[in-house]
Amino acid sequence: MAKILIGKYEGSIYKEGNGYTGALELGFGPNGKRKRLKRKGRTKTDVTDKLKKAVDDLEKGVKPDPHYYVRNAAGDFLTAISKSGKAPNTIETYRSLIDNQLIPFIGGIRLEDLTADNVETWLNGRAEHLTSSSLGIVHNILQRAIRRAARHDKVGRNVAELVDTPEGKPGRPSRSLSLEQAKAVLAEAAKPEHRLGAYVVLAIVSGLRTEELRTLKWSAVDLDTATVYVLRADRHKGETKTALSRRGLGIADMAIEALRSLKKRQAAERLKAGEQYEDHDLVFCHETGAPYTAQQVRLRFRKVLSAAGLNAEEWCPRELRHTFVSIMSDHGVPLEKISDLVGHKDTTTTRTVYRHQLRPEIREGAEHMNDIFGSKADKSA
Structure with missing residues (x-):
């Protein structure tokens, strides 16, 4: 001894x-x-x-609990932020990452035994499966979960903060539908069997964000003047992404027609549901009036695209906004006007986010020279 x-x-x-x-x-x-x-x-x-x-x-003053594991810390963190007013889709993203990317790999380690090496090995192992963005989010979740546990004297230091987030796999760049594809999707979305059809139509012809569409209320829609007022978004405390995102937009005739049909449909559903109807004044909602989650929107959106003859798995709802920008740009709408329409604070943001959808202005000189002197294709002919 x-x-x-x-x-x-x-x-x-x-x-x-x-x-x-x-x-x-x-x-x-x-x-x-x-x-x-x-x-x-x-x-x-x-x-x-x-x-x-x-x-x-x-x-x-730390009082480690030998029965308190990483999974417990992550669960307590999720419960805490669920009560903080975070947007439901944010909570669901966190929950999915915790359930699928964190708990199966390090959730069974006692929090007091977790080391920086454990965290580094875990992150490096997920780097080939997650994009850099998702990897950064799940690492941040662990940091915040341990920080919360430390505030409650369950652990002395935050080992997750000692580790740098590695680079993940490249994310898939957003794309936009071609004009022909957009026309096919609009024609399909107009059919009565697609409950989310009006959502798809409005997204393509207005460029509204998915989180703006999910929280759009009938009180913000003026069908007589064909105007939609963007006042809320499915984000923290219901705020729009920026102050300039709060805007009024004139809406194309096909979207107004789709919204009128949807409103009549909802009136009939309200009568059928009676007292069971949840009146949130939402434009896009379930038959009971309950709001859609981001996942539910994605599934219904893909049904529309499949019926229109596209490979739905290759597309996501936010790309309808990219489609709006691309069509506007291809039809000569100035960048400054596009920036206003999509609610950006300046054209720099529009150029950065939608650089693949914008018609390259720097090529205009070359195109004019080809018109004046003839292109190589003309000469070879």
């Missing part, structure tokens, strides 16, 4: 079973019983390191 001194506490390390046990004398409790702090390990060094950490936690 080896005597040890850690900080102001005396103790000993002794052989037990296949490893070693260390015990420190902490004095006597209020009931007069002796208090001891014990840790086990495979080697004396392991035990000494654990005892040093335990003493450090003790002096900092």
Whole structure:
């Protein structure tokens, strides 16, 4: 039995079973019983390191729970932010990443035993499966979960903050429908069997964001003047992305027609549902009036695209906004006007986000020269 001194506490390390046990004398409790702090390990060094950490936690007021795992910290964090007013789609994104990318890999590690090496190995292992954006989000979730646990004295330090987020796999760049594809989708969306048809039509001809469409209310739609007022979004506290995102937009005739049909349909559904109807004044909602989640919108959107003859798995709802920008640009609408229509604070944002959809202005000179002097194709002919 080896005597040890850690900080102001005396103790000993002794052989037990296949490893070693260390015990420190902490004095006597209020009931007069002796208090001891014990840790086990495979080697004396392991035990000494654990005892040093335990003493450090003790002096900092940390009270580690041997039954509190990484999965518990992540679950407590998710519960806390669910009560903070975060947008439902944000909560669902966090929940999906926790359930599928965090808990299966490090959720079973006791929080007090989690090391920076554990976190680094986990992140590097997910880097080939997640985009850099998703990898950054799930790393941030772990950091915030441990930070919350530390505030509740369950752990002494945040090891997740000691690790840099690695680069993930490249994200799929957003695309836009061609004019022909857009026409096919609009024709299909106009059919009565597609409950989300008016959503698709309005998205293509207005460029509204998906989170703006999901929270659009009938009180913000003036069918007589063909105007939609964007006042809310499915974001934290219902705020739009920027102040300039709050805007009024004139809406094309086909969208007004689709919205009129949808309003009549909803009136009939309201009567059928009776007291069971949830009146949120939402333009796009279930037959019961309940709001759509982002996932539900995505599934219904893909049904429209499949029926229009497109490979629906290759597209997502936000690309309808990209389609709007592309069509506007191809038809000579100035960049400044497009920026206003999509609610950007300036044209720099529009250029950066939608650079693949904007018609390259720098090519105009070359196109004019080809018209004046003839192109290579003309000469070869």
